[in-house]
Amino acid sequence: MSAAPLPTVFYTSHRVALLILSLLLMGVVLEMVRRSYLKEKYAILWLLASFSVLMCGVFPSIIIRFSAIFSFQYITLVFVVSFLFLLVLVLAFSISISKLSERTKQLAQEVALLNERLARVDSKPE
């Protein structure tokens, strides 16, 4: 059985899905920043991601071209790229969580050490 021929046209429904997804993501990210639920550092990352999706929706030839290079169906390429993006993102988050928990631990230890010292200072007669 021979492989299905690689399509050269992009389904309009897929295109619409990409456009809606990217605009929705952009809107949510901007609103999160506005309400300061999201730090600018992470917002930029998500805005870049949603902008890339938007570009793919506007110019589907980008996807068609890349999928041809790897001999993928274009929908496979979309999933592979999204998967890799999420993989890197989750790894980066794990690293920052590790750093944060180390800092939290050190802070908790300092709080305990300082409280003990403070209690001793307070109990000393003037």
Add this chain to the structure above:
Amino acid sequence: MQKTSEIASSTPRVLVIVPAYNESETIRPVLEEVRRAAPGYDLLVVDDGSTDDTAKVVETVAGVILLRLPFNLGIGGCMQTGYKYALRHDYDIAVQCDADGQHPAEHLGALVARVVDGSADAVIGSRYVANSDYIPSLGRRLGKSLLSRWIDYWVGGGITDTTSGFRAFNRKAMALAAQDYPEDYPEPEMIVILHKHGLKAVEIPVSMRPRQGGTTSIFPHRAAYYMIKVFLAVFIDVFRRYK
């Protein structure tokens, strides 16, 4: 035998660190026993965010220093707080002693003596060397013997009771622990870290009692999972890049 670092003053300042997480049932007799057996040592309890009355009970024992962590850090972060205290308050020796009554205070002097004579940076009280009358279950013995061989294979040192939490550190070992103390399985991992930094750890026989109350943090049905994780943790410690 090469001397590591001899304690200069004739009477070393010793701090006994007792990590405690929900040990209100057992901690008072432990503290009183240490008081009786070693009246010259200072006594520090690090309360690891207990949800019971541990801190209240400790406050009723006179002269005990109490550090209260704002939330539970686990045994690693808890002990490290104690080592930081010992380092900052210029103690010569810090001894870890569990709050559940497993570690008879009568052995404190022997642990400290081996550090004082300068023949080791860390002294571990072992249940398995001769003279010890502690008999654990077969499964536990097998697991611990495998772990001991695993650590010995990578870093040497021949420590048989690698999970013993009854140990004395000199200032070098204390400084290392204050800076970089493992969080997950601190007892076996710390042996590796000591060796990786060229510090000497030895063990001496001690008798241990079954825990006097509370619950162990290692449940039997999780033992296999514990073994896999601790083997991996030790392996990572062997190859970690240290600052």
